[in-house]
Amino acid sequence: MIGIFSAALLxxxxxxxxxxxxxxxxxxxxxxxxxxxxYERQIAxxxxxxxxxxxxxxxxxxxxxxxxxxxxxxxxxTFLPPQPERRLLGDAGAYxxxxxxxxxxxxxxxxxxxxxxxxxxxxYGLLLLPKPAVRRPAVIAVPDATHSAxxxxxxxxxxxxxxxxxxxxxxxxxxxxxxxxxxxxxxxEPWTDDRAWLFRLAYQVGHHLVGSEVRQVSxxxxxxxxxxxxxxxxxxxxxxxxxxxxxxxxxxLDTRLAAALVADYFDNRSRxxxxxxxxxxWSLLVRFGDAEIARMAAPRxxxxxxxxxxxxxxxxxxxxxxxxLLSGQGIHEAALAWLAGVLRPPAASSAPASxxxxxxxxxxxxxxxxxxxxxxxxRNLAMEAYxxxxxxxxxxxxxxxxxxxxxxxxxxxxxxxxxxxxxPSGPLEARSVQVYDQPAFTGYRLSVRVYDGVHAYxxxxxxxxxxxxxxxxxxxxxHGFSSNPEEALGMADTPGARIYxxxxxxxxxxxxxxxxxxxxxxxxxxxxxxxxxxxLLGEIPLGLEVKKFGRVLDYLSTLxxxxxxxxxxxxxxxxxxxxxxTGPAEPRFRVIICSGHFNDWDLKTTDLTEGTSxxxxxxxxxxxxxxxxxxxxxxDLATLxxxxxxxVEIGDQDGVVMRPRRFVDLEIQRVxxxxxxxxxxxxxxxxxxHGPHMVDGAETFPFLDRWLHWTPAR
Numbered sequence: 006m007i008g009i010f011s012a013a014l015l016x017x018x019x020x021x022x023x024x025x026x027x028x029x030x031x032x033x034x035x036x037x038x039x040x041x042x043x044y045e046r047q048i049a050x051x052x053x054x055x056x057x058x059x060x061x062x063x064x065x066x067x068x069x070x071x072x073x074x075x076x077x078x079x080x081x082x083t084f085l086p087p088q089p090e091r092r093l094l095g096d097a098g099a100y101x102x103x104x105x106x107x108x109x110x111x112x113x114x115x116x117x118x119x120x121x122x123x124x125x126x127x128x129y130g131l132l133l134l135p136k137p138a139v140r141r142p143a144v145i146a147v148p149d150a151t152h153s154a155x156x157x158x159x160x161x162x163x164x165x166x167x168x169x170x171x172x173x174x175x176x177x178x179x180x181x182x183x184x185x186x187x188x189x190x191x192x193x194e195p196w197t198d199d200r201a202w203l204f205r206l207a208y209q210v211g212h213h214l215v216g217s218e219v220r221q222v223s224x225x226x227x228x229x230x231x232x233x234x235x236x237x238x239x240x241x242x243x244x245x246x247x248x249x250x251x252x253x254x255x256x257x258l259d260t261r262l263a264a265a266l267v268a269d270y271f272d273n274r275s276r277x278x279x280x281x282x283x284x285x286x287w288s289l290l291v292r293f294g295d296a297e298i299a300r301m302a303a304p305r306x307x308x309x310x311x312x313x314x315x316x317x318x319x320x321x322x323x324x325x326x327x328x329x330l331l332s333g334q335g336i337h338e339a340a341l342a343w344l345a346g347v348l349r350p351p352a353a354s355s356a357p358a359s360x361x362x363x364x365x366x367x368x369x370x371x372x373x374x375x376x377x378x379x380x381x382x383x384r385n386l387a388m389e390a391y392x393x394x395x396x397x398x399x400x401x402x403x404x405x406x407x408x409x410x411x412x413x414x415x416x417x418x419x420x421x422x423x424x425x426x427x428x429p430s431g432p433l434e435a436r437s438v439q440v441y442d443q444p445a446f447t448g449y450r451l452s453v454r455v456y457d458g459v460h461a462y463x464x465x466x467x468x469x470x471x472x473x474x475x476x477x478x479x480x481x482x483x484h485g486f487s488s489n490p491e492e493a494l495g496m497a498d499t500p501g502a503r504i505y506x507x508x509x510x511x512x513x514x515x516x517x518x519x520x521x522x523x524x525x526x527x528x529x530x531x532x533x534x535x536x537x538x539x540x541l542l543g544e545i546p547l548g549l550e551v552k553k554f555g556r557v558l559d560y561l562s563t564l565x566x567x568x569x570x571x572x573x574x575x576x577x578x579x580x581x582x583x584x585x586x587t588g589p590a591e592p593r594f595r596v597i598i599c600s601g602h603f604n605d606w607d608l609k610t611t612d613l614t615e616g617t618s619x620x621x622x623x624x625x626x627x628x629x630x631x632x633x634x635x636x637x638x639x640x641d642l643a644t645l646x647x648x649x650x651x652x653v654e655i656g657d658q659d660g661v662v663m664r665p666r667r668f669v670d671l672e673i674q675r676v677x678x679x680x681x682x683x684x685x686x687x688x689x690x691x692x693x694x695h696g697p698h699m700v701d702g703a704e705t706f707p708f709l710d711r712w713l714h715w716t717p718a719r
Contacts, residue, residue, distance in 0.1 A: 018438070018439040019437045019438065019439070019449070020435070020437040020449050020451060020465065020564070021563075021564060021565070022433075022435055022560070022563055022564075023435040023436050023437040023451070024434075024435070024436050024437075025436065025437070025438060026436035026437055026438045026450060026452055027438075028438055028450055032462060032523065033489075033523075033527045033528070036462060036523065036525065037525065037528065037531045037535070039458055039459045039460065040459065040525060040535055040546065040549060041534065041535065041538065042458055042459075043456060043458065043459050043549065044535070044538035044539055044542065044544075045538065046458075047542050048275055048290055048538070048541065048542065049275070051290050051291050051292075051542060052275065052290065052294060055291070055292055055293070055294065055297060058070060058292040059297065059300075067300070067301055070292065070293075070297070070301065071257065071258060071301050073292065074254075074257060074258065074293060074298065074301070075216075075258055076211075077213075077286050077287055077288060077289060077293075077631075078213045078215055078216035078219065078254060078286055079207060079211055079212035079213035079216035079217070080213075080216035080217070080219045080220050080254075080258060081211075081212070081216070082110055082212075082217070082220055084109045084110060084220060084221075084223075084224045084227075085107075085108055085109060085110065086227070087107045087128075087224060087227050087228040087231065088107050088108065089105050089106065089107040089228055090105065090106055090107065091103045091104070091105045091132065092104045092105075094131075094160070094361050094363060095361035095362075096361070097133075097172075097175075097358045097359055097360065097361050098354070098356045098357050098358045098359055099135060099136060099175070099176055099353055099354040099355075099356050099357070099358040100133050100134055100135045100136060100175040100176070100353070100354075100358065101133070101134050101136075101361075102131055102132070102133055102158060102160065102361040103131070103132045103134070104129070104130075104131060104132075104363075104367075105129070105130055105131070105132045105182070105228070106127050106128060106129045106130070107127065107128055107224075107228065108125040108126070108127050109125070109126045109127060109128050109220075109221070109224060110125065110126040110382060111124070111125060111126075112124050112125065112126065112378070112381045112382050112385050113382070113385035113386065113388070113389060114385075114386070114389060115389050115392075118385035118386075118388055118389055119385075120381075120385075124381075125378070126375075126378040126379060126382050127374065127375070127378065128184065128221050128224055128225065128228075129154075129184070129185040129371045129374075129375065130154055130182050130183055130184040130185060130225060131154045131155065131157075131158045131160065131171065131181075131182070131183045131185075131363075132180075132181070132182055133158060133171060133172070133174075133175035133180070133181040133182075133183070134175075134180055134234055135175050135176075135178055135179070135180065135353040135354065136353065136354040136356070137354060138234055139234070139351055140233070140234060140235070140236050141178060141179060141180050141234055141235060141236065141239075141350055141351060142179055142180070142235075142236055142239035142240065142241065142263075142348035142349070142350050143179060143180040143181065143182065143229045143232075143235045143236075143239070143240045143241070144174050144179045144180075144181050144182075144240075144241050144242070144243050144344070144348075145181075145182050145183075145184065145222055145225045145226065145229070145240070145241070145242045145243070145252075145255075146170050146171040146174055146181050146182070146183045146243055146244065146248075146336075147183075147184065147186070147218075147222065147242065147243070147244030147247075147248035147249075147251045147252055148183065148184075148186065148244070148247075148248050149244070149245055149246030149247045149248050149249075150186075150187075150188055150189035150200060150246065150247035150248075150281070150283075151188060151189060151190070151246070151247075152164065152188070153185055153188060153368055153372070154171065154183035154184055154185045154186075155185075155363045155368050156169070157169055157170050157171035157172070157183045158171040158172050158175075158181075158183050158361070158363075159171075159172035159360040159361075160360065160361055160362055160363035161362070161363065161365070161368070167335075167337065168335065170243065170245065170335075170336040171183040172358075172360070173336070173341065174243070174336075174341075174344075175353070176353055176358060177341055177345065177350060177353065178350030178351055178352055178353040179348070179350050180229065180232065180234055180235050182225045182228065182229055184218075184221055184222070184225055185368075185371050185372070185375060186218050186221070186251075186375075187199050187200050187203055187214065187372070187375060187376055187379070188200070188372065189201075189247070189281060189283070192369075192372055192373070192376070193372075193373060193376045193377070196621060196623070197623055198283075199372075199376055200214060200281070200283040201281070201282045201283050201623075202380070202620065203283075203376065203379050203380060203383065204282060204283035204285070205610075205619075205620060205626070205629050206380060206383035206384060206387070206611055206620070207379075207383045208285075208287075208629050208630075208631050208632075209383075209387060209610055209611055209629055209630070209632075209633055209634045210383060210386040210387050210390060210632065210634050210635055211631065211632030211635055212383060212386065213286065214283055214379075215250065215251065215254060215283070215284070215286070217379065218251050219251060219254045219255045219258060219259075222242055222251060222252075222255040222259065222262075223255065223258075223259045223261075226240050226242075226259065226261060226262060238263065239263050239348050239349075240261070240262060240263055241262060241263050241264040241265060241266065241344065241347070241348060242255050242256060242262050242264075242265050242266070243265070243266035243267075243268070243336055243340075243344070244266070244267065244268065244270075245268035245269045245270070245311075245335050245336055246268075246269050246270060247270070247284075248268075248270075249267040249268050249269055249270025249271065250270050250284065252265050252266065252267050253265065253267045253270065253271065253295065253298055253299065253302075253307075254298065256299075256301075256302040256305065256307060257298045257299070257301035257302050258301070260305070262305065263305060263306075263347070263348065264305055264306040264307065264308075264344070264347045264348065265302055265305070265306075265307050265308070266307075266308050266310075266336060266340055266343070266344055267299075267307065267308070267309050267310070268309075268310045268311050268334065268335050268336050268340060269310070269311035269312075269334055269335060270295075270311070271295050271299070271309040271311070271312065271316060271319065271320065272295060272312055272315055272316050272319060273294065273295070273315045273316075273318065273319045274289070274290065274294055274295055275290075277289065277290065277541055278534060278537035278538045278541060282533075282537070282626060285537060285540055285541065285626075286541070287540055287541075287543060287631035287632075288540075288541070288542060288543025289541050290541045290542060291542060291543055294319065294322070295319055296319050296320070296322035296323045296324075297322075299323045299325070299328060300323055300324065300325060302325075302328075303323075303325035303327050303328070304325065304326075304327045305327060306327050306328075306329070306347045307323075307325070307327060307328045307329070308328070308329045308330075308331050308340060308343045308344070309328070309329070309330050309331065310330075310331040310332070310333055310334060310335065310336075310337075310339065310340050311333070311334040311335065312334075316330075317330065329343060331343055380613070383611075384611055384613065387607050387610075387611040387634050388607070390607060390634040390635050391607065391638075393635055394634075394635065394636065394637070394638060394641060397635070397636070398412075398414075398415050398641065398644075399411065400412060400415075400644070400679075402679070402682040402683050405648050405683055405684075405685075408647070408648070408683060409648075412644065412645065412647075415636075415641070415644070415645060416589060416645055418636050418637075419589050419590075419636075419637065419642070419645055420590065421543075422545070422630055422633065422636065422637070423544070423545050423547060423548035423551065423586065423590060424539065424542065424543055424544025424545055424548035424549075425543075425544075426544065426548050426549060426551075426552050427456070429454075429455050429456060429552055429555065429556050431454070431457075432454065433453050433454055433556065433559060433560050434452075434453070434454035434460075435451065435452065435453050435454075435560050436451070436452040437449045437450060437451045437452070437465075438450050440464065441464075441466070441496060443510075444469070445468060445469060445510075445513060445514045446466045446467055446468045446469060446510075446513040446514070446519075447466070447467050447469065448464055448465065448466050448467075448494075448496070449464065449465045449467070450462070450463075450464055451463055451464065451465045451520070451557070451560075453553075453556045453557050453559075453560045454556070455549075455552055455553050455556045456552075459549075459553075460553075461522065461553035461554070461556055461557050462522070462523050463490050463520050463521050463522035463523055463557065464490040464491070464494060464496075464520070464521045465518070465519070465520050465521075465561075466494065466509065466510070466513040466518065466519040466520075466521075467513075467518055467566065468513055468514075468516050468517070468518065470718075471566045475566065476565070476566060476567060476568035476571075477516065477517060477518045477566055477567060477568060477571075477715075478517055478518070478568055478571035478572070478573065478709075478713035478714070478715050479517065479518040479519070479520060479561055479567050479568075479571065479572050479573070480512050480517050480518075480519055480520075480572075480573045480574075480575055480709060480713075481519075481520050481521070481522060481554065481572070481573065481574045481575065481576075481594070482494065482505075482508055482509040482512065482519055482520070482521045482575055482576070482580075483521070483522060483524065483574065483575070483576030483577070483579075483580030483581075483583050483584060484505070484521065484523070484524070484526070484576075484577070484578075484579075484580050485504075485526060485576070485577055485578030485579035485580045485581070485582075485601075486526050486578060486579045487501065487526060487527060488501055488505075488526065488527075488579075489523060489527065490509075490521035490522065490523050491521075492505055493505050493508070493509050493521045493577075493580065494507070494509030494510050494513075494519070494521045495507025495508065495509055495510040495511070496509075496510060503699075504577065504578070504601075504697075504698055504699040504700065505577060505699070505700050506699055506700040506701070506702060508575070508577075508700040508702055509521050511702065511706075512575075512706070512709075515706065515710075515715075515717040515718075516715065516717050516718055517709075517713075517715065518561075518566065518567055520557060520561065522550075522553065522554065522557065524547075524550050524579070524580075524583060525546055525550070526579050529624035530624065532546070532624065532627055533624055533626050533627065535627070536626050536627035537626070540631070545627070545630060546627060547582075547583060547586050547587070547627075548590075550583065550587075551586075551587050551590045551591060554574075554587060554591055555591055555593075558572060558591070558593050569593070570595070571595060571713045571714065571715075572593050572594050572595060573594060573595060573596035573597070573598070573709055573712075573713055574587055574588065574591075574594040574596070574597050574598070575596075575597075575598040575600065575705065575709070576598070576599065576600060576602075577600040577601045577602075577654075577698075577699070577700050578600075578601045578602055578661060578698065579602070580600070580602075581599040581600045581601050581602025581603065581654075582599075582602045582628075584597050584598060584599045584600075584602075585597070585599045585602065585603070585639060585642050585643070586642065588642070588643075588645065588646040588649070588651070589642060589645030589646060592649070594649075595649055595650070595712065595713065596649065596650045596651075596652075596708070596709060596712045596713060597646050597649065597650070597651050597652070598651075598652045598653075598654060598692075598705050598708070598709070599643075599651075599652070599653050599654070600653075600654035600655075600692075600700055600705070601654065601655070601656070601659055601661055601662075601698045601699065601700075602661060603639050603653045603655060603662070603669065603672065603673065604639055604661075604662060604663050604669055604672070605638065605639070605663055605668040605669055605671070605672050606633070606634065606637070606638045606639050607634055607638060608663050608668055609628075609663055610628060610629060610633075610634070611634070612663070615663055615664065617660060617661060617662075617663060618663075638672060639672050640672045640673075640675035640676050640679075643676040643679075644676070644679055647679055647680060647683065647688075647689075648680075648683055648685055648688060649688070650688040650689070650708065650711075650712040651676065651680075651688070651689050651690075652689070652690045652691070652692055652704075652705060652708050653673055653676070653690075653691050653692065654691075654692040654694075654700070654701060654704070654705050655669075655673075655691065655692070655693055655694075656693075656694055656695070656696040656697055656698060656699060656701065657693065657694070657695055657696070658695070658696055658697045658698075659696075659697060659698045659699075660697070660698055661698050673691055676689055677689050677691070688712070690704065690708055692704035692705045692708070
């Protein structure tokens with residue numbers, strides 16, 4: 006017999022408190038447009054509020070912002086003092102060219118990861134010394150990401166003479182040091198470019214490739230200051246393209262640099278999400294545009310060249326009399342003239358200069374050595390994060406109340422990581438349309454407003470036979486990569502639906518109200534764009550999805566047949582990721598089940614050999630979070646769910662789970678141990694089954710029944 010509420014729903018074909026919904030032809034495209042639009046509005050709003058971080062103006066504001074900028078780009082390491090090794094490559098006539106290198110860092114900070122005395126990250130560069138040997142100003146000439154120091158020095162034939170900025174600076178009378186940096190090309194890792202690979206490794210541990218390069222500029226400055234041919238008070242930095250970024254950032258942070266020349270980079274960064282991935286800086290646009298970064302270089306001279314109206318508008322915001330906007334592009338005549346006026350170099354030799362060539366194998370060997378050393382350095386920091394997390398989060402398990410107090414700092418760090426999204430407000434504007442009428446349930450497409458221009462979407466299954474006045478528990482069943490609510494429910498006859506084992510429909514047949522949300526996993530490039538947008542604001546896309554879930558909970562709690570105290574979240578694959586990350590933020594989910602996802606996240610995101618490591622998947626940037634590993638592994642996220650019931654579902658043939666499984670087993674055991682120490686071991690469980698990446702349900706369904714206090718109909 007159909008209960009009164011279900012009968013009314015069937016009669017009106019919409020859910021209570023909703024208006025009819027004309028379901029769009031392409032809901033996926035609509036959802037992506039809404040999320041992208043939301044982030045771009047946030048970026049514009051952040052730019053308008055940026056001035057608040059610089060008030061009151063003065064030295065204190067500069068230092069406060071400089072410290073935050075240094076943290077965001079990970080320019081934190083203390084380098085070893087330069088102990089250079091120099092090898093003369095040749096005499097160009099007007100200047101000599103030498104290859105210089107020195108150790109910067111050990112491969113790690115602690116214990117065995119620090120490496121032996123010979124295992125070090127090194128700085129490499131070309132030193133151009135003009136003739137005659139008199140005391141001169143010096144310039145650190147930083148290459149673009151598509152070129153090397155050898156290209157700038159004219160030691161290869163890859164650049165025309167007019168673009169060989171290191172060689173032109175030496176001919177103009179400067180001592181020049183051109184550092185070798187990792188190029189944006191598939192050199193060491195053919196499936197991606199080297200900069201993106203190193204960027205992701207660094208990002209996970211609160212470092213950044215550009216931050217490491219900025220620190221290398223400072224190390225180059227230290228080296229140049231030791232040379233008798235260099236006036237240490239007149240050392241500048243210059244670069245074009247990516248080198249322009251490095252020059253700008255270095256001038257902002259190292260006040261010992263006398264001047265900076267930034268070519269073909271400075272701009273309005275409102276579309277920074279369209280730039281190469283390795284330029285992504287967590288929460289950059291909240292308080293820093295290029296003008297704010299340039300402001301930190303004042304009152305030292307700064308020149309910007311290249312660009313159009315956008316560049317002029319951004320330059321006008323610097324508000325510094327020491328900054329100059331130059332005509333033309335690149336480090337050409339106007340730029341060299343400005344630099345000469347600032348640093349006043351003595352004349353160089355008028356002798357003819359012929360290029361000093363560098364063997365291509367030597368250039369390749371340096372590129373490989375640098376890549377390998379930074380890879381080892383960032384990877385070792387990830388290994389050191391295990392002990393660091395334990396020390397960072399001491400937990401009091403003497404009682405549940407004490408535990409909740411002790412875990413609060415960890416929860417705040419987690420909320421910072423997903424992003425402090427504004428609290429949704431205003432009407433729910435819920436809309437619905439019936440889509441299924443099955444023997445056991447009726448299905449509705451449901452839309453709920455989250456923010457202006459952003460709505461949550463999913464499919465709600467309402468069991469038939471609900472009695473008047475009865476309130477049922479509700480389970481969110483979350484799909485994964487390239488999937489949709491229909492597959493999670495089992496209402497689509499597609500190959501992708503098979504891994505879900507009809508778990509949404511099975512739960513509805515078991516008597517649960519079921520909601521299957523749609524999240525942003527249908528498009529790889531679209532997913533990456535969302536992540537790039539969000540990270541520039543200090544947010545992750547899943548944080549927006551959590552706000553969507555919250556608004557759906559708000560609406561579902563108004564329905565007369567749902568018990569607002571008995572919600573659960575159960576997801577597979579990316580849905581398991583979603584469950585793990587949603588649980589801490591939304592306490593109204595009283596039970597969390599993470600299926601086909603739980604891992605050792607240090608290994609899953611930084612392992613160099615395991616085939617399922619996200620390093621090997623180009624469209625996986627959303628699995629990387631700035632400084633994540635120094636704060637959270639999967640067991641740490643689960644501790645933020647406690648003391649609510651939490652279960653891991655895992656198949657012994659699941660290819661998503663890292664091997665060897667002992668590392669994942671240790672993470673799971675940490676969760677079980679916590680619940681045991683809290684005196685509630687029955688609230689945590691592992692649903693291990695023989696099978697592949699899929700929903701099994703054999704143990705998870707009874708777990709839901711127990712903790713949602715539901716007895717399925719027989």
